Amino acid sequence: MTQLHAPKTSRNQETGRLSFMGSVSPPGSRPIARGGLSRRYARRVSSSGSRSSATPCTFPTVPALKKTVMTVISAALLSVCVANPSGVAAAKDKTDDKQPTPTGQMSTVGGKRLGDVGTQVDLGPGAPVLPKDLSGRSWIVADAENGEVLASHNAHWRLPPASTLKMLFADTVLPALQPKTLTHLVTEEELAGVGEGSSLVGVKEDHTYTVHDLWLGVFLRSGNDAVHVLSEMYGGVPATVSAMQRHAEELQALDTTVVSPDGYDAPNQVSSAYDLTLFARSGMQKADFREYAATATAEFPGEKKKGKKRETFEIQNTNRLITGDVGVDPYKGIAGVKNGYTTHAGNTFTGIAERDGKVLLVTVMNPSSEESHAVYKEAAGLLDWGFAADGKVTPVGELVPPKSAVAGKGSDPAAGADKAERKKHAAASAAAATPGSGGIWTALSIAGGALVVLAAGVFLVNRRWPLPDLVRRLPRR
Template sequence: MPALKKTVLTVLSAVLLSVCVVGPAGAADKDKTDDKQPKPTGPMSTVGGKRLGEVGTQVELGPGAPVLPKKLTGRSWIVADAENGKVLAAHNAHWRLPPASTLKMLFADTVLPALQPKTMTHMVTEEELAGVGEGSSLVGVKEDHTYTVHDLWLGVFLQSGNDAVHVLAEMYGGVDATVAAMQRHAEELQALDTKVVSPDGYDAPTQVSSAYDLTLFARSGLQKADFREYSATATAQFPGEKKKGKKRGTFGIQNTNRLITGDIGVEPYKGIAGVKNGYTTHAGNTFTGVAERDGKVLLVTVMNPSSEESHAVYKEAATLLDWGFASSGKVTPVGELVPPKSAATGTGKGARPAGGSSKAEDRPAAAASPAAPAGSSGVWIALSIVGGLLVLLAAGVFLVNRRWPLPDLVRRLPRR
């Protein structure tokens, strides 16, 4: 064979081999090279792992793993295992963006436990509805009418009613007190991208969250049975207005989460069990969902996808869930959903933002060890240190492997 021919064949072989090797990674990282997509302008947080603070798509495909869906337009998104907290893939996960009504997940997770029992009734006043923003989504709460806490929460989750939010906030202690409590709870959950200004997610200067934080709110809320019930309910009856001489009636409301109820161009997603959608002019569409399939529970959040396609936020969330279920066990996690501060001892992974802290008060205290007997050699001290390290290691392993069960995930889909 002529030398020139051998050289050509060698070069072609090398080119083909390189294409085969880099093909899947290139497909998975397509979003990184899309110059048309908006990008974060400043540094992002690294809570949950260094890679979650990097710009663009983060994914580690293993053998047999499908590539990520094409044409994802969300400015920020994340797919995570709801139970062990492992992040399977993410795109600008810590980009601080307006959350719209997905912030109601934090509102519910903060306020819901305090307003019990859910049969508690409340007479609504004009003042309680005065602060509802112009153009807000409403469920139809009326002043001088009585509602149960259960009614109001259905109004929050199904119709994203800002009127119901404001009444519940007043019952909790007022809007200002509720906003302060939500901010404290966000910090407890280590949702450090979040700045709360309004309890309902209504556009307000400086009010932001992130796909990462919204996923933390959903994961925390889903530990609560009432939260799971409300977020998964498809349809309900809401108390109507009183009319003289007639018994007070009700009217039907339907969940605006299209992966639960479906819509033109969107089919109900198999295994969906909540959580919350949102929209404002400033935020665009936002959505966090949870779904179960074959014993695996996944969380997905998508923020501000392209407005050119109808229901893009639901379609992209559904394709990411499909990818997540198909990729189970075939990808290396790129980060984790950290536990709340109260669930961490300061020694486990995720107890602090990745990278640690240089402040002495933020560092874990040294493990206590028994005093060495008088006259003993350094062997006892060494054994004590090793014992302390083993205790710290065991605590860390417990936190890393701790599963967050999501019992009784429910779907209340309309009968067809």
């Protein structure tokens, strides 16, 4: 049976009853007769409907007509509750549960506590408390360099990511579409799959754009039109989605299911605050990614008109911690990365900032607060907390490295490189002694393996990114 709860009630810890109610028990401790109150304390109602003053009673009496009306109303309400139990559950949620919580088991990638429901933080001596009124369904704040998770809330909850999924898109596709000066003539078919109501930068069919132009459209205006054109250049939307999924798995972002490359709402498309933070961390190790993520404004090619020089128009980054807006100031030290919004996902945001040599990542997903720019304000509050808590909290987990880096973890990168070089030279010698071309391909494949080992070493030891230079180029208001 579903239990109804009245609004604005609280439990009295001492008696276990609702504190807004007076006691309904008669004075003293007396046995109750079968069928209800003992006869000694039974209600006596006069013909006028008033209660007899001679008999103590804690229940008010009700005139017969009112009793009949109330009985009818109660029966009607009961029938509604039985016929529509979901409505009762919804009412209960509004009063008992301030925020929804994950319904299934969450992943424990990065540490057991990251799979626990609710806020995870271990404050040490002198550590500041977390910001008040955090309303994000899921959030995480982590050291971008050593990967320590300073605090989290439902870090592995699988939720719609909106345009923050474009970080994975860029981290997957950006290295393949080079050079940036490469031009492309856009066709009608390439724009046909853009979802209704999508954010657009203004890409036009039968117009030519450079790859650089299109990436500015992705990072600054979150243009789904630019994403679809780049996806077609990469090999088509299905191929891009498959590549993104493989890259997510390589990064150990196992909460993520990719359906559309632009983050547009799609059935079963989900990610998590933890995974989005992994995408940002991986992307920010690429120079082009860092440049685009930190760009505040840029010029974008406009419509081509016959007989006139093609004009440009200014586009501005929609990341309000970079550009600011009414009610939210640019965040000191911010260097990217991506925001998003859809009706299904709500507001989502991943940011990275540097202060006094410390680099932090933060992700906030779907805050329930109705305050303007809540996702940015909560992210900024978590960044402030993270910088103030540096060295004063015990990490509750870690951002794991990619699968390809795990094998080299804890080893000397230089030693690994020497070993790989020895293998390469041995393979090359064997190839020279073997007729045909098969040997050279074997040598190249071993050399490729050496590059993977070297890349793993770089991921683990090269933890200083040139963020301060980017930060100095950002506008200040």
